[in-house]
Amino acid sequence: xxxxxxGVFDSGLGGLSxxxxxxxxxxxxxxxxxxxxxxxxxxxxxxxxxxxxxxxVARFLIEQHHIKALVVACNTATAAAIKxxxxxxxxxxxxxxxxxxxxxxxxxxxxxxxxMATRGTLQSEKFQAxxxxxxxxxxxxxxxxxxxxxxxxxxxxxxxxAMCAHYTGAMGSFGSQYGCMDTLVLGCTHYxxxxxxxxxxxxxxxxxxxxGAPVARHTHRLLTACHGLAPATAPLTTEPLxxxxxxxxxxxxxxxxxxxxxxxxxxxxxxPQATTAS
Ligand code: DGL
Numbered sequence: 239x240x241x242x243x244x245g246v247f248d249s250g251l252g253g254l255s256x257x258x259x260x261x262x263x264x265x266x267x268x269x270x271x272x273x274x275x276x277x278x279x280x281x282x283x284x285x286x287x288x289x290x291x292x293x294x295v296a297r298f299l300i301e302q303h304h305i306k307a308l309v310v311a312c313n314t315a316t317a318a319a320i321k322x323x324x325x326x327x328x329x330x331x332x333x334x335x336x337x338x339x340x341x342x343x344x345x346x347x348x349x350x351x352x353x354m355a356t357r358g359t360l361q362s363e364k365f366q367a368x369x370x371x372x373x374x375x376x377x378x379x380x381x382x383x384x385x386x387x388x389x390x391x392x393x394x395x396x397x398x399x400a401m402c403a404h405y406t407g408a409m410g411s412f413g414s415q416y417g418c419m420d421t422l423v424l425g426c427t428h429y430x431x432x433x434x435x436x437x438x439x440x441x442x443x444x445x446x447x448x449x450g451a452p453v454a455r456h457t458h459r460l461l462t463a464c465h466g467l468a469p470a471t472a473p474l475t476t477e478p479l480x481x482x483x484x485x486x487x488x489x490x491x492x493x494x495x496x497x498x499x500x501x502x503x504x505x506x507x508x509x510p511q512a513t514t515a516s
Contacts, residue, residue, distance in 0.1 A: 240466040242306040243268035243480070244457070245299035249278035249291075250391045250485070251493040252428030253311030256335065258497060259450030260309065263458050266468045268478040270303045274509070275485030279387050280314040281356020281426065288358065292319035293326065294509050300330070303480070306466055307331035309457060313355060313425050313449070317362035331460050337425030338447040339368055343376045345445055346421040350377045352409050352440075355425030357382040379409045379419060387428040393489060402435050412440035424448040431497060482507045 244264070246257050250273050257271055272295050274280075280288045292315045299305045308330060310316045310323070316334030324332055337359065342351045359365050360382050369378065383405045389397040411418045422444050424430050430448045437446065461467045479502055483490045487504040495501050 239469045240306050240461075241268070241468050242304050243270045243478075244307045244309060245270050245272070245296070245303060245305035246309045246311050247272040247274060247292075247295045247299070247315075248312040248427055249273075249280040249314065250275040250387065250428065251490055251497075252387060252390070252426060252431065253309075254493055254497045255427050255430040255448065256309060256311035256450045256453055259454040260457060261498070263451070263454035264461070264467075266470050268468070268480075270299060270305060270480045271482070272299065272507075272509075273481070273483040273485065273490050275391055275483055275490070276509075277484060278391060279356070280312060280318075281358040281387055282384060283358070285318040285358075285362075288315055288318040289322050290511055291315075292323060294511060296323055296327065298507070298509055300327070305330075307333065307457060307461060309453060310334045311427050311453070313337060313427060314358040314362075317359050317364045320364075331457070331464070331466065333453055333457050333460065335427065335449040335453050336368060337365065337423050338449055338452070339372055339376075339378070339423060341452075342421045342423050342447050343372055345447065346376060348414065348416060348418055348420045350379070350417065350419040350421075352379045352381065352406075352412070352419040352422040353425050354381050354383050354386075354405060354409075354422065354429055354436075356387065357384060359425055381405050381409050383426070383429075387426055390428045390431055391489065393492065398432055399435055402432060402439055406436065406439045412444045414443040419444065421445050421447065431493075477502055481505065484509050
């Protein structure tokens with residue numbers, strides 16, 4: 239039994255879609271969430287930036303909060319940095335997220351699958367290897383959605399709707415008919431936060447896949463395997479959530495209220511670039 243918290247981070251508030259699933263799966267755990275929005279978006283930056291930011295945030299969570307596990311709630315950071323984090327933290331439970339292509343292949347009836355993600359994720363070696371491993375098992379339409387995570391971050395409703403319409407329109411036809419995309423993979427953790435807008439645009443016949451619930455189940459399995467779960471008997475006396483941002487506290491607070499349903503204080507933290515990043 240281990241009462242230490244689980245660390246969760248993203249370039250911004252997208253990881254709240256993963257935190258929501260983690261809370262549902264692991265109701266006795268404490269979580270510390272870092273939104274690195276002062277250094278976002280990750281998806282349109284080069285790998286070295288994303289690797290250094292991921293290392294900086296991971297070190298903060300370990301040194302200041304002694305986390306027992308780290309969930310990288312960002313597809314872009316997982317693609318660019320997870321192998322560096324694993325090398326640096328060989329004894330820590332580390333869980334990443336990747337676009338749900340394999341479940342999409344199993345689910346799609348038309349065999350046409352849309353994938354929305356950041357440019358960084360789609361161009362990464364990790365994603366290309368995943369795509370290659372599924373060669374011949376589906377027709378994938380890949381869409382890099384520049385600017386969409388940033389618009390979600392700023393809660394800019396008009397821009398969000400316009401960008402969702404632009405990108406889904408550019409991908410082709412959606413629906414259950416022959417030759418249409420009947421499955422849409424939300425390959426960036428920000429996008430589930432605007433799933434209702436996307437569903438409205440592509441129609442009710444399209445199934446959405448995101449990585450939050452599988453990540454939560456995987457985290458549960460790993461903690462169980464090493465006897466690292468918090469005791470289920472001890473009722474939590476305080477709200478088991480701590481939030482930090484390197485950016486705008488007000489926007490994160492609003493998003494936490496909206497997507498997690500709690501009103502907790504947000505702490506602003508200055509996390510300068512790590513000097514020892516490799
Ligand atoms: N939420 C991040 C992801 O899952 C990316 C957002 C960004 O570009 O910073 O890829």
